[in-house]
Amino acid sequence: MSDLLERLRGRGWRMTAQRRVVAEVLDGDHVHLTADEVHARAVAKLPEISRATVYNTLGEMVTLGEVIEVSTDRRAKRYDPNAHRPHHHLVCARCGAIRDVHPAGDPLADLPADERFGFTVSDVEVTYRGICPNCAATA
Amino acid sequence: MSDLLERLRGRGWRMTAQRRVVAEVLDGDHVHLTADEVHARAVAKLPEISRATVYNTLGEMVTLGEVIEVSTDRRAKRYDPNAHRPHHHLVCARCGAIRDVHPAGDPLADLPADERFGFTVSDVEVTYRGICPNCAATA
DNA sequence: TCCTACAATGGACTAAGTCCAAGTCAAGTG
């Protein structure tokens, strides 16, 4: 049922009710939640869970590479459990809706050596912006 | 002397001492400043300028398309006056240093129609992450 | 069952940014 939970367990994570609940929330199809949204859903399942724990747990999942932090809008970070398959994001500039997308080609390869300034480049994050069909309809 | 200032004037901006100072700060080679850094430098030239005005002015410049907002780290937004030439960013994951880069190819073209979900895609923002030479040396 | 190191709690704290009512002033008009 919970792939995410399985993977975390396999890494020697100490399993607690709180961590299970956070993993379950992220593992649904409710992707791209903010930390507060995760907390709200977690509270529904485990009323006494604290905000600090949710932040800690999300942070650990990010460190373990099981969840990706996305900061597409300028407000809160969002958490994307779809970390096992590389992807990028398409964001509606009006309503903030987010879709996962898979562009052709490898943007990393598009950065020539003379544009790397001696950096060891390890990662690339691409955010497309535009207007979603919904917002376009109500323009 | 101040290209940015010239362009803004040409758009019917009401010119005030505050706006001039903010434009001057951004127009130097001091790129990628946070709003607070802009404010600090502005205060050096015009002691009574307020934080709110700096935020307002930066926001207007962004709206006019003369300045780009960059949120590479998860802290404060940074402001990049180099808006007239499309470019992307290379960020050091350790120290946060930022360089402008110009990748080959057009990432927008790499997003196939069937990955656009009906969005009208107008913009793309690419952030490369890695370790800068400085940080690599002191690893 | 008991221990103990790791985890959770919650409330105070910080950073970054927004809001607003009141005062100020740039620039067009006569």
Add this chain to the structure above:
DNA sequence: CACTTGACTTGGACTTAGTCCATTGTAGGA
């Protein structure tokens, strides 16, 4: 040039998102 007016600025209170930490609780091994 003086006047007028609506746009601009101010500063302080407020909000939002997130961090910190001392204390309390507990998972899981011996």
